[in-house]
Amino acid sequence: MVPRLTADERRQTILAAALPLFANRGFNGTTTRQIADAAGVSEALMYRHFPSKEDLYVALHEFCCANTDVFARFIDNLTPSTSTLVHSVYFMQITIFLHKQTDPENNVNNVHFCRLMMTSLLDDGDFARMFIADQVMPWLDLWKACVATAVAEGDMLAEGVTPANKLWFTHHLAVMMAVTHLPERDVIPYPNKSYNLCDEAVLFCLRGMGLTEKAIASHYNPKAIQLFTQKFFKALNP
Amino acid sequence: MVPRLTADERRQTILAAALPLFANRGFNGTTTRQIADAAGVSEALMYRHFPSKEDLYVALHEFCCANTDVFARFIDNLTPSTSTLVHSVYFMQITIFLHKQTDPENNVNNVHFCRLMMTSLLDDGDFARMFIADQVMPWLDLWKACVATAVAEGDMLAEGVTPANKLWFTHHLAVMMAVTHLPERDVIPYPNKSYNLCDEAVLFCLRGMGLTEKAIASHYNPKAIQLFTQKFFKALNP
DNA sequence: ATTATCTATAGATCTATAGATAATGC
């Protein structure tokens, strides 16, 4: 028999066990038996903690966001500038796309998160909408301030693309890079991989946002930003 | 009782009925009963044409691509040039993302296709891989030739982003624009809609690819390209 | 004679619950 845990501890273990199942097989592809087995408990106990499979699925989304405030932590340290904008674009690619590829620790959770997000978009979009509103929107203010500064300093073209869309397009590319890398076998025949691919995506976005080549040359040093980002993550999980 | 059709006709009606169901609810979310009902036949007849639900699902993907050679038709008419590159970027956004929004005829099929594609990426990626190889890869040659021409004529920066990635990143943004627009309620608070949003995405990509502002100014006229694209589609379905 | 189609149903899940048992905390 299973060791006795408090209600809250058991809830967490069930959610943790359910996450990879729901993420990999979707709601209908996952059975309550599989979840119970993965959590090492009976289905009855699972139903004691979650009135229905649907309720468990909803709870899972909150559980999944519980410790996800990386974006908030990231922008906390920064003030509006062209450099901050460049760091933000890089950070977006790293956290959304590249951690999947390089960081064995974060890999798993990021992939699960990405899958839940896509599944939500194929469904009613509620989870995606909530996450965007809660975790990405706060970034938008800093982003706009950065764009304003960059334009004022002659680092960026003002016309053509709305400041908000500069964020969304950058975000979208990062997400899609993550998505095309979900299946085990390659789907897209990219000519390069890992950091090289990531660096190109960042450059594409910097240019897309209208940063001048001069500004890019002086603020975008992939190695340096990579180091900065690594430091940030070390400070986050010491 | 249902009117008698030939085996092939019945196959088609079943596939046509199954498409929106599988696209909207996924493989596990769709029951054989729902498919049979939607097709107006018995489940037994469905199983006579398709040995299993799995086989039907596989057949659906071929069915879905059967008439999808828009990309091939599009590049047939074009020769390598900076202008062709600009038209290609616009065409990509229009067909992948904006038809969903503006063209009531194509809307439905494009959305189904987009959903199947995303579902494939969440699964083994086989369908996505096949489609990319069959329908998008042929575009790549023209694309690279266009980039070479543009660089030679001083319209485009050569360094930083691989020619192939200029295609993939452009493609990815178009796909993600389509995906974020799948749910009925808005997920992303874009500051603009429809053609204005599309035009910004195109501009973002043109800049991202390293086209000079001068080249963009002389080759990117949204209204003109829109007209060109409309003509192309009229010629396609007269 | 062949083939498209149906009705009815088997057998396998799958969600959820009823009712019993064992560990904890006062």
Add this chain to the structure above:
DNA sequence: ATTATCTATAGATCTATAGATAATGC
């Protein structure tokens, strides 16, 4: 006394098939 946990099972699907019937084409 309370609460975490289990076994066993009901009731509802869900995929797939067996066997019968009616329309078509030679």
